[in-house]
Amino acid sequence: MAASASSPVPTEIKLHQASNALEVSFSDGRAFRYTCEFLRVHSPSAEVRGHGPGQEVLQTGKRDVGITAIEPVGSYAVKLVFSDGHDTGLYSWDYLHELGRDQERLWQHYLQRLQEAGASREPNAPMRQSGPPAKGWKQIG
Numbered sequence: 664m665a666a667s668a669s670s671p672v673p674t675e676i677k678l679h680q681a682s683n684a685l686e687v688s689f690s691d692g693r694a695f696r697y698t699c700e701f702l703r704v705h706s707p708s709a710e711v712r713g714h715g716p717g718q719e720v721l722q723t724g725k726r727d728v729g730i731t732a733i734e735p736v737g738s739y740a741v742k743l744v745f746s747d748g749h750d751t752g753l754y755s756w757d758y759l760h761e762l763g764r765d766q767e768r769l770w771q772h773y774l775q776r777l778q779e780a781g782a783s784r785e786p787n788a789p790m791r792q793s794g795p796p797a798k799g800w801k802q803i804g
Contacts, residue, residue: 672756676733676741683729685743687759695763700784703728703745704773705762706752721776726784 671689678685685702688694704711704722713719725747732744736753744750754762762769777784 670757671760673759678730678733680729683727685730685733687763689756689760689763693760693763695759695766697759697762697766699728699730699745700725701766701770701773702730702743702754702762703747703749705769706743706749707754707758708749708752710749710751721780721782723777723780723782724784724786727786 671691671693673687674690675688676685677687683699684696685699686694686696703725706712706722711720711722727746728749729746730743731746732750734742734744736742740753740755740758742750742753
């Protein structure tokens, strides 16, 4: 889907590998800096978003993820290839602009979801168990 004539389009995209951040400047004069982790956990892929409302999959352990490649997709998007192997999300110009505009709210919501799930941003961190063990399992310790 192409961006409409009034939609902002990127004028510059810079990957800052040392700080694991992507900086995108848009034709409307706005510029956004996204951490690679933020872009990874908000990937527009079905693996992250699911195939419909309520099917989203919480992404955990992505604090150290980086971007290893940026591939153009026509004149409307980029495919970001992440260091954890994820490469199925197409980030349209409209979606990147939306992520930048709503970044603080989206990030706080993500952190809240992690906390509620007892999960972590840290790679290989164990899930914190909340509540009694599932039926058929017994708690040890």
